[in-house]
């Protein structure tokens with residue numbers, strides 16, 4: 302029997318607010334354990350939560366960017382469960398009345414566009430962190446993360462493959478980064494994803510038993526884990542077995558999913574409206590105000606890069622996934638170098654350097670190893686024939702170390718391409734004199750020698766001779 306996969310994703314995105322959702326503690330990552338805490342986020346008796354307005358603003362911004370309806374009236378709920386990193390014994394979340402509903406994100410799959418519907422986006426607080434087995438047989442609790450604001454973004458089960466899941470997550474992360482509401486760092490856990498996976502016979506509309514897969518810390522992990530889980534479910538059914546609703550953890554070392562516990566159902570959490578917080582009432586005016594601040598989003602920017610700069614779709618996609626990259630490109634092309642050549646340098650050499658140097662994903666333009674105007678200047682110099690492509694490669698390396706304008710480096714190092722007829726002719730003559738043997742061979746019909754002679758001339762001019770002129774002059778002289 303042929304099966305198809307049905308996948309829904311739940312993303313937890315940590316919001317980039319300065320302070321926590323219900324108290325004034327800092328949200329900074331990597332602080333000494335329990336430093337960013339107060340009676341509210343430690344869950345001491347008698348305290349009351351006070352909502353951080355910025356969290357709601359970020360949630361509305363995200364809702365608008367993903368075509369959601371923004372509820373004018375929503376409510377906070379207590380999600381009850383006990384775990385040592387959750388000192389109150391419940392998490393403040395939203396349940397039956399979330400802030401955002403019925404949105405969608407578009408992805409590209411098999412060359413076509415596909416809408417992945419969003420069920421809901423709601424706000425909630427994060428839990429702390431348990432650290433096990435530090436010294437011996439006990440655990441420690443760090444509450445720095447307790448009360449850090451999260452958005453939970455839940456998709457409909459519209460995703461049909463591991464690849465689509467990965468595309469959806471990349472689009473979503475890109476949108477959050479453009480909005481500057483989340484840094485999208487999967488390793489540090491500020492963008493986390495759980496997946497609900499089931500399979501069903503192709504063409505069937507009924508849903509199969511689903512498992513929830515957790516602990517995927519990179520896009521690669523998501524793809525591998527989902528591929529594994531889909532295959533595992535197919536094998537279980539093929540062998541006549543039954544699937545159980547459970548939570549499974551992705552083990553990145555062994556590349557398998559392992560059963561963690563049977564999955565809880567919503568009713569296990571005994572949700573009820575939080576009596577400490579008023580319902581959330583949002584006025585139209587505020588929504589309009591936030592709407593006016595929406596930046597151009599990755600999808601729109603990609604389309605514009607194609608139409609305005611004539612870039613292929615592949616380039617436009619790569620350049621617009623991250624807002625800083627898109628901005629780098631746009632500030633480079635302001636001075637009119639060839640856009641496609643500029644794009645090639647960014648996607649090729651510049652990305653390579655950023656990868657090699659393990660530069661932060663959140664680079665600001667000022668921190669890029671080469672300022673955009675310098676890259677543009679270099680591309681223009683190649684266009685104008687001032688430097689050869691080969692020289693440009695070494696010039697690029699030079700620019701990396703110096704943060705100086707390429708024109709200055711070229712002048713200083715005398716790298717400029719030689720295009721004057723006389724000096725190229727002289728170089729050609731010298732090489733022909735020194736290789737009379739090869740010249741005779743060429744004239745006797747051994748065409749291959751031509752390339753050798755060009756190589757010798759380029760070597761004699763240290764790569765600076767205009768190659769097109771070298772070819773023309775050499776051909777003329779050999780013809781004589």
Ligand SMILES: [Zn+2]
Pocket residue numbers: 321324325326337338339340341342343448
């Ligand atoms: Zn606090």
